[in-house]
Every structure is written in structure tokens, then in C-alpha cells.
Amino acid sequence: MVKQWHAEALKYEDDLLTDLKEMLAIKSVRDDDAATTDAPLGPGPKEALLKFEEFAKRDGFRVGNYKNLVAYAELGPEDAEETVAIIGHLDVMPEGDGWTKDPWTPVIEDGRLYARGSSDDKGPTFTAYYALKMIKDLGLELKRKLVLVVGIDEESDWTGMDEFFEEYGEPTMGFSPDAEFPIINGEKGNASVVTRFAGTQGGSLKLVSFTAGERPNMVPGVAKAVVETADADALVAAMNDYLAAETRVKGEADASDNQVTFTFYGKQVHGASPETGENAGTYLANFLQDQDFGGNAQGFLTFLGTQLHDDTVAAKIGAKTHDDLMHDLSMNVGIQRFADGEDGFVNANFRYPQNTTAQEIEDHVIASLPEAFDATAKVEGHAQVPHYVPGDDPLVQTLLQVYRDQTGLPAAEQVIGGGTFGRLLKRGVAFGAMFEGVPDTMHQADEFYPVADLTRAMAIFGQAMYELANV
Numbered sequence: 001m002v003k004q005w006h007a008e009a010l011k012y013e014d015d016l017l018t019d020l021k022e023m024l025a026i027k028s029v030r031d032d033d034a035a036t037t038d039a040p041l042g043p044g045p046k047e048a049l050l051k052f053e054e055f056a057k058r059d060g061f062r063v064g065n066y067k068n069l070v071a072y073a074e075l076g077p078e079d080a081e082e083t084v085a086i087i088g089h090l091d092v093m094p095e096g097d098g099w100t101k102d103p104w105t106p107v108i109e110d111g112r113l114y115a116r117g118s119s120d121d122k123g124p125t126f127t128a129y130y131a132l133k134m135i136k137d138l139g140l141e142l143k144r145k146l147v148l149v150v151g152i153d154e155e156s157d158w159t160g161m162d163e164f165f166e167e168y169g170e171p172t173m174g175f176s177p178d179a180e181f182p183i184i185n186g187e188k189g190n191a192s193v194v195t196r197f198a199g200t201q202g203g204s205l206k207l208v209s210f211t212a213g214e215r216p217n218m219v220p221g222v223a224k225a226v227v228e229t230a231d232a233d234a235l236v237a238a239m240n241d242y243l244a245a246e247t248r249v250k251g252e253a254d255a256s257d258n259q260v261t262f263t264f265y266g267k268q269v270h271g272a273s274p275e276t277g278e279n280a281g282t283y284l285a286n287f288l289q290d291q292d293f294g295g296n297a298q299g300f301l302t303f304l305g306t307q308l309h310d311d312t313v314a315a316k317i318g319a320k321t322h323d324d325l326m327h328d329l330s331m332n333v334g335i336q337r338f339a340d341g342e343d344g345f346v347n348a349n350f351r352y353p354q355n356t357t358a359q360e361i362e363d364h365v366i367a368s369l370p371e372a373f374d375a376t377a378k379v380e381g382h383a384q385v386p387h388y389v390p391g392d393d394p395l396v397q398t399l400l401q402v403y404r405d406q407t408g409l410p411a412a413e414q415v416i417g418g419g420t421f422g423r424l425l426k427r428g429v430a431f432g433a434m435f436e437g438v439p440d441t442m443h444q445a446d447e448f449y450p451v452a453d454l455t456r457a458m459a460i461f462g463q464a465m466y467e468l469a470n471v
Contacts, residue, residue, distance in 0.1 A: 002405050002463070008138065009458040012130050016454060017113070019055055020126045023048060024106040024115040028091050030156050038068060041091070041159060045152035048090040048122075052129075052150050059133055066167065069160030072149045075132055076142035076469060083145040084468045085174030086132070086461070087421035087428070088125030089154035092117040094214045096268050097222045098445035112448040120442035123449040124177035124433035124457065125150060131461035142469040144172065154178070154421060155215065157382040161424055173395045173468065176422035177461065179430035180440075182403040185396050186415030187423050187430070188326050188351040191358035191383040192216045192334075193365045195303065197375045199342045202294020205229050208259065209339050210288075210300070212281025216334035216349040216381070218443050219277035221268025223284040223336070224261065227291075232260050235291065242287045249283045262288075270443040271332035271349050272418035274312040281336040282309040299373025300338045304346055307368050308333045314350065317368035319361050326353030326386060326415045329361075347380075351417035354386045387423035388415070398471060399431050402464045406456070409436070431464065433457040 031042030039046040049071050056063045061073035095103040095116050103116035113123065125148075132148050153159040165171075201207065205227055212223035229235050232255035239262060243251050251264040264287075266280030285305030293301060306316070313320045314331040321329045329352045338344030350361050358379050365377040389396055391413040400411045422428040433449075434440060435456065441447040 005406070005459040005463045006455065008134050009455040009462065012134060012458065013455050016126060016130045016458070017451070020123060021106040023051055023090065023122050023126060024117055025104055026051060027104050028117070028152065029094050030091055030153060040067070040069060041153055045091050049150065049152050052090060055129070060136070066164045067160060069153070070149060070151050070164040072147050073129070073132065074145060074147045075136050076145040078145070080143070080145040082172040083147055083169070084465065085147050085149055085171035085425065086128050086465065087149045087151070087174060087176045087424060088128060088178060089121045089151045089421065090125065091152045091155050092120070092122070093155055093218060093443050096214065096218065096445060098268065100446055103447070108451060111451050113451050114446060114448045116447055118447055118449040119434060120447065121154065121178045123454065127433055127454050127457045128177045128461045131458045131465060134458065134462050135466055140466055144469040146465055146469050147171065151421065155217065161421065165424060171425055173427040174422070174425050175399065175429050175431035175464070176420040177431060177433045177457070178420040179416060179418060179432070180434040181432045181436065181460070182411035183396060183399050183413060184416050184420065184422070184430035185391060185413045186326060186388040187386065187419055188353055188415070188417045189358065189384055189386040190349070190351055190419045191361060191379050192347050192349045192381045193362050193377055194380045195346045195348070195365060195369065195375055195377040197296040197300045197338065197344045197373065199297070199338060199340050199344055200295035201297050201340060203292040203298065205292050206340060207288070207293055207297035207301070207338055210285070210344070211337060212284065213335040213347070216347050217271035217332065218334055219267070219269045219271055219274050219279050219332055220281045220334065220336065221266050221277070223264045223266070223280035225284055225288060227260050227262065227288070228258055229260060230258065232258070235260050238291065239287060246283065248278050249280060251284070268444055270418065270440070271334055272330070272351055272416065274330055274332040279333055282333055285309065285336070296344070296373050296375070297338065299370045299375055300344050300346070302370050303375070304333070304336060308346065308348060314364070317364050319350070319356070319364040321353060321356045323353040323355045325388070329353060329356065330417050352386070358383045384419055384423065389427055389429050393427060394471060395427050395468070396429060398467055399429065399464055402460060402467060406460045406463065432460060
């Protein structure tokens with residue numbers, strides 16, 4: 001049966017790639033400025049959702065739409081008392097910097113499909129969709145209902161997902177194809193603490209603006225600051241001295257009249273693993289904090305460049321913690337903004353184990369704020385508590401065995417810092433679609449997914465869906 005699943009999946013590779021490329025070409029980045037009643041997250045996410053519906057109707061599934069925020073395709077007995085859900089997402093991160101290809105023009109090179117969303121999460125979601133189509137086309141009997149649910153705001157606030165499941169009913173169990181194999185049955189808590197500074201100045205230098213990062217769950221790869229000064233040459237020389245000693249980032253300066261524009265380059269990675277990147281913003285603040293600023297400009301730079309700099313476990317602010325199941329707390333300083341005369345802020349995103357809370361983390365941030373400056377800190381946005389499905393749950397055991405059957409590899413439970421839609425369900429996990437040994441390019445430049453892995457994952461998903469629907 002294992003070989004049969006893979007043989008069937010191979011029959012769908014061309015069609016999968018055709019549909020997936022069409023989906024990848026849609027720039028489905030959340031855009032609140034362009035949001036309307038009919039497109040509550042902007043035109044791109046809505047276009048992706050409607051394209052999914054178009055495909056699902058074409059292929060004969062029962063299809064539904066919840067407020068242009070969530071769509072689904074159903075298979076199996078409509079009156080089944082139990083449901084297995086597969087939950088993916090069609091929204092993507094902004095492209096960011098550093099691409100060598102057009103992120104919105106899918107291209108296959110050396111067996112890799114390059115595009116924003118190819119691995120997170122359009123590629124895995126469409127692989128799961130085709131696994132569902134494979135089961136439908138084979139006419140396999142199902143005891144439970146299978147439903148593939150797609151959201152369009154996973155990368156931000158999960159808008160509409162809780163409300164959708166309240167209306168639809170919570171499935172019996174399920175998985176999200178939005179992480180890695182063999183399984184993720186535990187996810188850390190997730191909370192962003194936003195620290196705000198009024199845009200006041202002082203000293204001989206003026207911080208006109210400071211910008212780094214686009215989302216809380218991306219490590220900023222580029223940071224820019226504009227500084228007003230009477231001695232641009234001295235400031236540029238100071239930067240060169242700093243970069244000569246600090247080799248983990250690069251930088252440049254553009255002096256014009258009485259202003260210098262600084263640009264620092266780090267390494268952009270997923271905010272769930274900030275230790276694998278280099279935060280361009282905190283390095284730029286670390287350099288600037290030793291120059292002659294004053295007011296809240298100095299407070300902003302000191303907080304960002306000292307308390308939050310080069311410390312992805314939050315030890316400097318006293319929030320560091322560890323437990324045996326979920327391991328270390330991690331911190332990503334994802335968005336950094338300051339403008340003269342306006343409110344500036346720092347958004348620090350925390351992935352935390354079961355032995356602490358978002359409130360305790362907020363308290364640590366508040367206690368670490370520079371006392372001489374006017375600043376506030378508070379948890380903002382979509383906070384999530386830690387999530388865990390025990391390793392002996394039949395859901396976990398079934399998925400692990402399917403992975404072993406399909407790959408011949410050992411498999412065990414694991415916990416990650418990333419957050420997936422799997423945690424929407426009490427018995428929900430993440431399952432695939434990144435295989436061991438494949439570089440993780442989620443949220444990075446030149447994001448890709450290996451073409452051969454699409455069919456490998458489709459076979460695994462097909463067997464998993466079938467067995468979960470019939471155990």
C-alpha cells in the first residue's frame with residue numbers, strides 16, 4: 001500500500017505544479033490599508049482564497065466560505081459524527097530583501113520550486129489538497145469526514161479562524177501541513193510585547209528616523225536610520241570602526257548635507273529560530289547608542305541596542321527560562337520604529353515554554369526599561385498559550401507510523417517554537433511538509449520547496465488522511 005500511495009501521487013505532479021504556480025503568483029500579503037468589507041485583509045489574500053474555491057469547485061468537492069477569511073473543501077459522509085481537519089494557509093510574508101529571483105514569479109531551478117510561499121505554506125497546503133483529491137478520485141470509503149480548511153491570516157492574527165470553527169464545529173482531530181516531518185505535537189506559547197517611546201530628542205545628534213523589520217515573526221535583515229549631525233565625517237568614521245570590530249553584520253553610510261543615512265545588513269530568518277539569523281536593527285542601535293543622542297531617542301537606542309541586542313533567549317531582561325518538554329524561551333525583536341516627534345516602538349516576539357506566561361514576560365520587559373526615559377510596554381496582538389498533544393494519543397501514533405511506513409526512517413514526537421494552525425484543535429498537531437535535511441527557507445529570501453518532495457509529501461498526506469478517517 002505504501003508504494004501504491006506514492007505511485008498514485010506521481011500521477012498528479014504536473015497538475016499540482018500547474019495549480020500551485022498559479023497560486024504562488026498571487027501576492028497574498030495582508031494589506032490593512034487596502035482592506036474593504038468584502039476583502040477584510042486586503043485584495044491579495046482574498047484573491048488567493050477565491051482561487052482555492054475555484055479549484056475545489058472544479059474538482060467536485062463540497063465547498064464553503066466564511067466571510068472571505070476562511071474556505072474549505074469537504075470529502076466523505078456529510079452526516080459523519082466525527083471529522084478530521086487538515087488546516088493550511090494561503091497568506092504569505094512580505095518578500096523582504098535579498099532575493100535573486102522574482103518572489104512572485106514561480107520558477108523551477110535544479111529541482112527546486114522558488115517563490116514566496118513555496119514552503120510556507122502554499123506548497124504544503126496544495127500538496128495536502130491534492131492528497132485529498134487523490135483519495136476522492138480513488139473512490140476510497142471514509143468513515144469520518146475529511147475537511148481541508150485554508151485561512152489567509154496565519155502570519156499575523158489568525159483572523160476568522162476561531163469564529164469559523166465555532167460555526168463549523170470543532171473537528172475530532174487534525175493536522176496542519178505547515179512545519180516539518182515527522183511531527184510537531186507541541187508548540188510554545190507566542191506573545192508579542194510592544195514597548196513604546198515618545199519621539200523626543202536631545203544631545204548634539206538627532207535621530208530623524210529608525211526602521212527595521214516588517215513582521216514580529218521575521219528577524220530583520222535590513223535596518224535604516226537617518227541621523228542629523230554637524231559632523232557627518234566623524235559619524236561615518238565611527239561606523240567604520242564599529243563594523244571593523246563587529247563582523248557579523250555589514251553596513252554602509254550615505255552622507256548628504258547635515259544628514260547621514262545608515263543601512264545595516266544582517267540575516268533575515270524565521271522569528272521562531274532567531275538564533276539562526278542576525279538582527280540588523282539591534283546591531284544598528286548598538287552602534288548608535290554610543291553616539292551623542294538624548295531624550296527618548298537615546299532611550300530607544302539604549303533599550304534596543306543593549307537590553308535586546310544579541311540575546312535571543314531574553315537573559316538580559318530577566319525573562320530567560322527553560323523546561324524539559326518545551327526547552328528554552330526565545331525572543332525575536334521583529335519590528336523597530338522611531339521618528340522624530342512621533343511615537344516609536346519595538347515589537348519583541350516571545351516563544352515561551354509552559355513554565356511561564358505572557359504576563360510574566362511583560363513584567364520582565366517593563367522592569368528592564370531604562371528608568372530615565374518615558375516608555376511603556378504591554379502584550380499586544382494575538383497571544384497564544386503553549387499547546388501539547390501527548391505522544392501516546394492515537395493521532396500522534398498514527399501519523400508517526402505513516403511517516404515510518406513511507407520513509408523507512410525513525411520518528412518521534414517533538415516541540416517547536418513556531419506556531420501553526422494545528423493548535424486551533426485540542427487534538428491538533430503539525431505534520432510536514434519539510435523533510436529532514438532540506439534547508440529551511442521559510443520567511444527568507446529565495447524561499448523554495450523541492451519538487452520531488454511534493455509527491456513524497458502527497459503520498460504521506462494521502463495515507464495519513466485515509467487512516468485517520470478510518471481508525
